[in-house]
Amino acid sequence: MYIDYAYYISNGGTVDNAAFVSLNYRAQRELDRQTSRRISRMETVPECVKLLMIELVNLEAAAGMQALISSPAAASFSNDGMSESYAEPLTADTAAKYRCKLMTTYLEGECDDNGIPLLYRGVDTDVP
DSSP states (O other), rough: OOHHHHHHHHHTOSSSSHHHHHHHHHHHHHHHHHHHHTTSSSSOOOOHHHHHHHHHHHHHHHHHHHHHHSSSOOOOEEEEEEEEESSSOHHHHHHHHHHHHHHHHHHTTOOTTTSBBTOOOOSSOOOO
16 A cells, blocks of 8 residues: 555545545556556655555545446536536546546656656566
């Protein structure tokens, strides 16, 4: 686990402990997928990764599959001749784009213990 609940809350996290467990797991799995698990093989987790995890957990809480199912977004509605429009809702697609932007912002230029950039998409020679 890259962050625990105490770190999450002390650095601006907003979800309760019960929700944190599954949200943190999903956020870490996505981060591992995007970094080819390089972070999991590091001696210590860099601060930029910990801060990114807070952002990802909060994003998952706001726009993850559970959130989108329990409160689907509506951009507008009409009823009996009256219509209202709202700001663009946070959709799964919008959240995915924002997630990628967050990862680039926090991890661009960061390297693992072997000097390989965390976001490198090539072949690692040290992967078992």
